[in-house]
Amino acid sequence: MSNSDTWIPKWGDIPAAIGLLSRLPICVDMHKAQARGAHPSWAYGLAGALFGALAALAGWAGLVMGLPSLATGLLVVGTTAWITGAMHHDGLADSLDGLWGGWSLEQRLDIMKDSHIGVYGVVGLICVIGLQATLYGHLAAQSLWPILGVMALSRAIMVPIMAALPNARSQGLSASVGRPTRKTAILAVALGGTIAVFSGAWPALIGAPLGGLAVAAIAKRKIGGQTGDILGASQQCAETCALIGLAALL
Structure with a gap:
């Protein structure tokens, strides 16, 4: 990242964030994006809102076809996984395997780097995907709009974790992106929170930070920082x- 570059948002940061967090065919100036380092992370919430809109369309199709709520929820989760290349699901599985399958820092990082999946990752993915699909199906029956807020804020939450925790390893996606400034993190969360509120997903302002903070605290204790998998x-x-939070409070 250029020393003359600043954290101030630029329009080019939005396609850069979408390109990094998804497999959508979007034109990105890679040279400028790499020069910006972690600065484009302020737009993670905007990228999440786009993914949420596409997933909500899948949910709407499920409702139109009269599918059971669980099937509708699975359409939402499956569409998101397809859009993002399941990169966050992969990170969850690798993190579960590494954090609980290794006995030392080195072991945990080695396991997380391994492309194979273990029992912790399998059980974790089944539980999380099943829970998300059930709750998305329940939510879609009431309103599709909160899906945008949930997906926006949950991606914005990654930015303060990137800023607060050091990189646990010197290589990998997180290390190559770098660490955002505090101002970038604040802007990211503010945008994600605003989208959550205006989409009707205000309870996410309670649940999302708690979920992200729990992972950050465990990662700090077990590997001393964050990686792309942890994010x-x-x-x-x-x-x-x-x-x-939405199921409990709405």
Whole structure:
């Protein structure tokens, strides 16, 4: 990242954030995006809102076809996984395997880097995907709009974790992106929170931070910082806890 570059938002940060967090065919100036480092992370919430809009369309299709609520919820979760290349689900599985399958810092990081999935990852994915699908199906029957807020805020939550925790390893996606400034983190959460409120997902303001904070605290204790996998796990936990908050309070 150039020393002359600043954290101040730029329009090019939005496609950069979408390109990093998804597989959508969007044109990104890679040279400028790499030069910006972690600065584009302020737009993670905006990217999440886009993913939420596309997932909500899938949920709407399920409702139009008269599918059971669980099937509708699975359409929402499956669409999101397809859009993002399931990168956050992969991070959750790797984090569960590494954090609970290793006995030392080195072991945990090695396991998280391994592409194979273990029993912790399998059980964790089944529980999280099942819970998300059930709650999304229940939510879609009431309103599709909160889906945008949940997906926006759960991705914005990754930014303060990136800013607060050091990189646990010197290589990998998180290390290559870098650490955002405090101002970038504040803007990211503010945008994600605003989208959550205006979409009707205000209970996510309680659940999402709790989910992300829990993952960050465990990662800090077990590996001394964050990795790309930890950020993916924090997004998934934030999303799940946000949905639990909506189910409990709406």
